[in-house]
Each structure stands twice: as structure tokens, then as C-alpha cells.
Amino acid sequence: MDKTTGTFAAGVVAVPAYLAKGVEFDGVIVADGSASAYRREFERQLFYTACTRAMHELRIACVGNPNRWIAEQPRTPMHGCKEDLGMMIYLFRHGQTVYNADGERFCGTSDVGLTALGWQQARRAAQMLSGVRLHAFVHSGLRRAAETAKAIQESQPQLVGARLHVEPAFREVGFGSWEGLTRAEVNKRYPDMYAQWLADPAHVSIPGGDDVTQRQQEVLSAFSRLLVRFADCDIAVVAHNTINRLLLVGLLGSEARHYRRIVQENACMNIIEYSEASGVRIHAVNRLAI
Incomplete structure (x- = not known):
């Protein structure tokens, strides 16, 4: 050549x-x-x-x-850092929780852990990082994200040396009074608000909940900080269903109200590449281990 x-x-x-x-x-x-x-x-x-x-x-x-x-494919050695290439960000959603298993209840900022199946999903997700070297794992600080990060890291020998970091901006969007309820229960208690939320989530104020447009800006800012903090290093980020989707649509230049156009299943992986020359490129969305 x-x-x-x-x-x-x-x-x-x-x-x-x-x-x-x-x-x-x-x-x-x-x-x-x-x-x-x-x-x-x-x-x-x-x-x-x-x-x-x-x-x-x-x-x-x-x-x-x-x-x-x-x-x-594997990056150069030195715990996922290199001098002349862009960085890869492997963005995961956590594994199954009790809320997910019990009728897909709104979880939000409620701090629940993984089910036995959730742990299994996280360990299986680690297979998608086979041969990949990472400098760090970043998670939201919520229990289900921390447990998923731990399970992934411990399932691949080359990842054991990667450090764990908490970035609160990757915490799930808060759903206030809806947390702990199924969609059917929310629809029964808040029929008009729920219909409005389905049509345009960015313009609905859930009692005690977060503003999704504000949270999108927060997670985009946090992502930018990661690019600086871990420049030229490959990292994994373990976060949540809604916050992942807000980040991904934001990286594509879309508004928060469009986030449901992206699907994030439990323990899925998204692959994002960043370089100064090309900016952000998304290689994969909602990839699941087979």
C-alpha cells in the first residue's frame, strides 16, 4: 500500500x-x-x-x-490512551432493574439496583468490549449504573485497570411524581399531562420532575468535559435510558423533544468517536450482545 x-x-x-x-x-x-x-x-x-x-x-x-x-478493534496500549488518534466513547445503558422488570415503571432518579437478569445482561454486554482497552469507566453514580459498570469491568481482564469515575450529569432524568408508576398508572392519574408528554416531552412539566431540555444541555456539557478530561483516551460511560437518548440526539444536532426517536434497551451499547478533525461521529446505537 x-x-x-x-x-x-x-x-x-x-x-x-x-x-x-x-x-x-x-x-x-x-x-x-x-x-x-x-x-x-x-x-x-x-x-x-x-x-x-x-x-x-x-x-x-x-x-x-x-x-x-x-x-x-483494540486501541494502542497504555490503558486506552494514544497520542495521534481520536477517542472512542462506549456509551451503555444499565442492565435490567426491578422497575424495568415490573411493567417498565418510571425509575428516574429512584436509586434501585440490578436484578439477577440485569447483572447477567451487564456481563454479557462486556463481550462487546472484548479486546478493547479503556482508560476509565464513567457512570452516573446511581446504583444501577455503578453495578453495570462494575459487572462490565470485571468481566474483561484488560479492563480491570480502568478507573471508575462518577459524573452526576449522567444521572437519569427525574420523573417526579411519576416515578414508581407504570405508564398505565400514569395515564390513569394524569391523562391529559401524559397525552401531552407523549406528544412533546420537552413542553410538559411533570410535578417534581426535571426539564428535559435543561437536562439535555447538562449532559452535553458533561460530555464536552469528558472529551477534555480524557482527551486521546478511550472510555466507557454507563448511564440511563432517557439521558442517553438526550445525549445522542443532541450530538446529532436535534432538540430534546425528539429523544424518543432513539431506542435504548437494557445493557445496550452505543459507539461514539471524537476527533478534532472530524468532530463527533456515531458508529452504533442500541447494540446488544448476542
């Missing part, structure tokens, strides 16, 4: 060795053997451009989805 132009010689594809196992090709494969060394040598965009050209112009296979490879 020409490092300056990002072009391949005809009939050759450069890919990390682990991608080449058990795969047959019509062309020749040049397997690097080290994903981290490969990433230090070629910039991500160069890799993507080269793969695209190889697939479309040279008519040979480039193994794997370049975006997926960029997002998921």
Missing part, C-alpha cells in the same frame, strides 16, 4: 490478521498481524478510503466493515 496516496496494488488487500482467518479470497491478502500497529501506521480515514477503492475499483474484497473495525 502507498502510504501517501492510500492506494493498493492490484489484487492486494491489507487487513489485520485476525480478520483473515478462515476466509477465502480471489486476490492476495496482506495481513498485518497487529491491529494497533496497523492503526499507528495508517490514519483511519486513509484506511476507509483505501478499502472503498479496493472494493469498487479493483474488485477485490476488503474484509469487514471499515467503520465497524475502526470502532471496535
